[in-house]
Amino acid sequence: MENILQQIGIENYIYLSTLLFCVGVFGVLFRRNAIVMFMSIEIMLNAVNLLLVAFSTYHQDAAGQVFVFFSMAVAAAEVAVGLAILVAIYRNLNNIDIDSLKKLKG
Amino acid sequence: MTTLIAIAGLGIICLIAEIFNLRKAIVPVTIIGLLAILCLNVVSIPGVHVANLNMEERSFYNNMIVQNNYAILFSSLFILLTIFLVALSPDFHKEHKAKLSDFISIKLFLLAGAVAMVSFGNMAMFFLGIEILSISLYILAASEPKNVSSNEAGMKYFLMGSFASGFILFGIALIYGATGAFDITAIYEAVSTGAAKGWFFPGVVLLTIGLLFKIAAVPFHFWAPDVYEGSPALTTATMSTLAKVAAMAAFYKLMRGINLEVPGTYVTVLIIVSALSMFVGNLTALKQNNVKRMLAFSGISHAGFMLMVFLNPPVTAGTLFYYAAAYTLAGIAAFAVVISVCGDKRNEESFKFNGLGKTNPLMAAVLTCALLSMAGIPIFSGFFAKFFLFNQALKAGQVAIVIIAVVNSIISVGYYFKLILAMYTKESTEEKQAVPFAYTAVAVVAILLNILLGIFPDMVLGYL
Numbered sequence: 001m002e003n004i005l006q007q008i009g010i011e012n013y014i015y016l017s018t019l020l021f022c023v024g025v026f027g028v029l030f031r032r033n034a035i036v037m038f039m040s041i042e043i044m045l046n047a048v049n050l051l052l053v054a055f056s057t058y059h060q061d062a063a064g065q066v067f068v069f070f071s072m073a074v075a076a077a078e079v080a081v082g083l084a085i086l087v088a089i090y091r092n093l094n095n096i097d098i099d100s101l102k103k104l105k106g
Numbered sequence: 107m108t109t110l111i112a113i114a115g116l117g118i119i120c121l122i123a124e125i126f127n128l129r130k131a132i133v134p135v136t137i138i139g140l141l142a143i144l145c146l147n148v149v150s151i152p153g154v155h156v157a158n159l160n161m162e163e164r165s166f167y168n169n170m171i172v173q174n175n176y177a178i179l180f181s182s183l184f185i186l187l188t189i190f191l192v193a194l195s196p197d198f199h200k201e202h203k204a205k206l207s208d209f210i211s212i213k214l215f216l217l218a219g220a221v222a223m224v225s226f227g228n229m230a231m232f233f234l235g236i237e238i239l240s241i242s243l244y245i246l247a248a249s250e251p252k253n254v255s256s257n258e259a260g261m262k263y264f265l266m267g268s269f270a271s272g273f274i275l276f277g278i279a280l281i282y283g284a285t286g287a288f289d290i291t292a293i294y295e296a297v298s299t300g301a302a303k304g305w306f307f308p309g310v311v312l313l314t315i316g317l318l319f320k321i322a323a324v325p326f327h328f329w330a331p332d333v334y335e336g337s338p339a340l341t342t343a344t345m346s347t348l349a350k351v352a353a354m355a356a357f358y359k360l361m362r363g364i365n366l367e368v369p370g371t372y373v374t375v376l377i378i379v380s381a382l383s384m385f386v387g388n389l390t391a392l393k394q395n396n397v398k399r400m401l402a403f404s405g406i407s408h409a410g411f412m413l414m415v416f417l418n419p420p421v422t423a424g425t426l427f428y429y430a431a432a433y434t435l436a437g438i439a440a441f442a443v444v445i446s447v448c449g450d451k452r453n454e455e456s457f458k459f460n461g462l463g464k465t466n467p468l469m470a471a472v473l474t475c476a477l478l479s480m481a482g483i484p485i486f487s488g489f490f491a492k493f494f495l496f497n498q499a500l501k502a503g504q505v506a507i508v509i510i511a512v513v514n515s516i517i518s519v520g521y522y523f524k525l526i527l528a529m530y531t532k533e534s535t536e537e538k539q540a541v542p543f544a545y546t547a548v549a550v551v552a553i554l555l556n557i558l559l560g561i562f563p564d565m566v567l568g569y570l
Contacts, residue, residue, distance in 0.1 A: 014283070014305070021276055028269055037265060044272035048279050055283040063288055070230055071275055074237045078268050081244045085260045088251040098265075101258040104332040 005057050013054035020047035034086055034096040038079060045075045107166040107173060109181055110221050112143045117214035124207035132207050133196050136214070137189055144185045147178055165227055169289055172227035179427055179566065180224040180355045183434065186555075187348045188217045190438045190548045191340065197542040198340045198445060209249070216242035216344070220352035224359060229278045229288040232356065236274065236320070240267045243349055246341040247333060259336025266319065266329040274316030280309030281364070290363040297365060310372075313360070320353040321409045324382040331390075334402035339448065342398050343441035346405045347434040354412050358426055361416065376416045377507050383410025384514040391521045397444055397454045400521060401437070404480060407514060408433050414495055414511065418502035424567045425494045428559070431566065432479060432487035435556040440476035442549035443469045446541045456525060461534025469541060470529045472549040477522040479556050482515045487560035494563075 005013075020043055027040025049068045056064025086096055093100055116139045123132050150173070163174035191213055199209055219238030226232040244267060248260020282288055284306035285296035296302045315326070322330040334342045387407030394400040412429055415422040446469055447462065448454045462470040479486030492515060496508045559565065 010283075017279075021272070024272065025269075028265065034261070041265075041268045041272060044269075045275060048272065048275040051276070051279040052282065055279065055286075058283070059286040061286060064282055067230055067233075067278075067282070067288060070234060074234070074241075074271075077241055078237070078244075078264075078271070081241055082264050082268070085244065085248045085257065085264055088248060089254075089257045089261060092252070092254050092257060098261070101254075101261060103255050103258055104262075104336045 005054070010054065010058050013058075014051065017047040017051035017054070020044075020050065023047075032098050034089070034098055037098065038082055038086075042075065042079070045071060107171055109143055109147050109185075110171065110218055110225070112139075112146070113185075113214055113218045113221060116140070116143070117211040117218065120207050120211040120214060129203065129206060132210055133192060136192050136210055140185055140189045140192065144182055144189070147182050147185065150178055169227040169291065170231050171222075171225050172290075173225055176355075176359060176423055176427075177225035180352075180430070181221045183427070183431055184217055184220045184224075184348060184352060187434055187438060188213060190442075190552060191344055191348070193544050193548050194340055194343070194442060194445060197544050198338075205249075209246075212242050212245055213344070216246075216348070220348060223352050223356040226356075226359075227290055229282070229290070229293075232360065233275065233278060236353070236356065237271060239349060239352060240271065240320070243267070243341070243345060246344065247337040249341065250338055255336035256338060259333045262329050263333045263337075266333075270316045270319030270326075272316075273312050273319070277309045277311070277313030277316060280305045280312065284309060290360075293364050310361075310364070314357075317353060317357040317360075318379065321350055321357065321412075322406050323379050323409045323413060324386050324406065325379070327383065327386070327406045327409075330406060331399050331402045334405075335396055335399045335454075339398065339441065339445045339454065342401075343438060343445070346401060346441075347437040350405060350409065351430040351434050354409070354430065355426070358415060358423070362423075373417065376413055377504065380410045380413035381507060381510045383407060383413065384511060388514050388517040388521075392517070394521070395456050397448075397456050397459070397525065399454075400456070400525075401440065401444075404518065404521070405437075407518060408480070410514075411492065411495060411511060414499050414504075414507060417504045417507065418498045422495075422498055425491070425498055428487070428563060428567055429491040429495055431559055432491040432556060435552050435559065436476040436479040436486070436488055439472055439549045439552035439556065440480070442545050442552065443473040443476070446545040446549070449539075456528060457535060459525060459529050460532035461529070463530040465534050466541060468546065469549060472553050473529065474526050475553045475557070477526060479553075479560075481519045481522045483519075485557065485560055487556050487563070490560055490563050494567075 024040045024044030024047060027043065028037050031037055031040065049071055052064045052068050090096055116136060120132055120136060163172050165172045192210055195209055196206060199206055216239055219235045219242060222231055222235030223239060226235060244260055244264045247263045248256055250256035281293060284303040285293045287293055319326040334346060384407045387403045387410060391400050391403035394403060412426065415426045444454060447458055475486060479488035482489045482492040496511060499508050
């Protein structure tokens with residue numbers, strides 16, 4: 001495992017996860033469908049998981065991998081709540097376009 | 107440690123009580139339980155003056171939880187705020203009696219998250235705390251499923267909150283990569299011996315961005331007014347007091363924990379964020395008609411004030427706590443009045459407050475005191491909080507930011523007085539309505555504590 005990491009280099013792992021993270025950020029900022037936004041947030045969180053695992057191998061330390069479990073559990077809980085809110089919105093408005101939510105303006 | 111376990115246990119007892127048809131007992135049992143936890147918590151403060159944040163601390167579970175005076179005092183404040191919020195709950199949710207246990211237990215889990223956020227000794231605990239707090243708040247914000255504004259508030263808060271969590275997590279990952287540890291003391295050692303790699307600073311910046319989102323400081327504040335306006339009033343009270351202060355306290359503890367001396371550019375950025383928060387918050391609040399929205403903008407400006415503690419970090423833990431206590435107690439009192447006036451009608455336009463001075467003089471007086479405290483008028487603790495804060499910023503040699511802050515305090519008097527004048531000079535348009543005892547009690551107790559804190563600042567300042 002360590003061998004592969006040395007061949008590829010830790011920097012490339014950081015670039016890859018930064019890239020994935022940015023994909024997620026731009027997805028949240030520019031897509032207007034709530035489900036796609038949720039998926040973008042998941043991409044952000046998974047980019048971080050990838051980075052944590054890469055660093056965990058780099059440091060030869062299991063703590064990073066354990067942290068990934070925490071972050072996965074949290075992501076699952078978050079999405080469960082998010083989908084529940086989405087269902088409530090769909091029942092009221094019959095669509096899940098984020099632009100239809102503009103009751104609150106000031 | 108016992109505090110955290112006891113709070114989570116109390117939350118579970120609430121859920122079980124519903125199964126056994128003990129709904130009437132939930133609120134009294136919760137309040138008594140929280141008071142007991144508060145006593146236990148306060149008793150564990152060593153009665154000595156502890157100058158350094160890192161002294162006199164006990165750690166549990168492999169340094170996951172570190173208890174020091176800072177953690178104990180902030181936990182006590184959070185527990186006190188939760189007691190007020192729980193006391194407001196039964197009357198606020200009287201049309202959804204069946205859901206009362208859910209509302210109360212979610213508030214208790216939220217409190218557990220807040221306590222974890224100030225007593226962490228490890229990044230994992232910090233992250234879990236911030237997420238427990240946020241997820242509970244997403245649920246509370248969207249807790250009126252039939253109401254479109256509540257849905258919208260919940261959705262916006264969820265999207266922005268998990269976006270910010272992503273940043274926080276990325277920051278934690280980079281810090282882990284740079285230092286090889288999640289433990290705060292280990293990170294501190296790696297940083298002070300120079301062993302940290304170049305990814306450390308980007309990590310700190312990302313973490314800062316995520317936390318500025320959570321406390322709603324200016325470039326990242328755009329979600330706050332909408333979310334505050336759309337959520338049920340009691341949830342808004344929770345967000346603007348408990349959640350904001352918890353995020354601020356965690357931010358301070360984290361930054362103190364991982365860097366010995368914050369670099370100069372970082373301080374400059376924080377000064378700009380703080381000044382912008384004050385100006386944007388106060389100037390936008392001037393033209394708001396919705397009281398909840400006005401309090402949201404006032405909260406943004408208070409976040410700006412609280413960010414000033416980073417200018418002179420080693421000595422400002424006590425000031426931050428004092429400011430947080432003054433702001434949240436005034437906030438709870440103000441929201442208790444707002445809830446009692448606007449109730450469940452879901453309309454918090456400021457004309458509802460016209461003539462409150464005649465129809466309900468007590469509540470009008472409490473709201474006046476709360477707003478004066480937020481504006482920083484003497485004898486209320488808000489004044490002394492600002493006084494200590496400015497004093498310490500001056501000692502750090504930051505004159506410009508103090509001038510900006512004073513100017514902003516004056517601007518803020520404008521919109522606070524707009525509401526006060528409306529209460530006392532305009533004619534009432536609403537008929538007089540009975541105010542439940544719980545609202546009056548919470549409002550009066552909170553404002554009395556605020557005034558008490560203003561008269562005896564040493565009561566809390568001596569411990570930090």
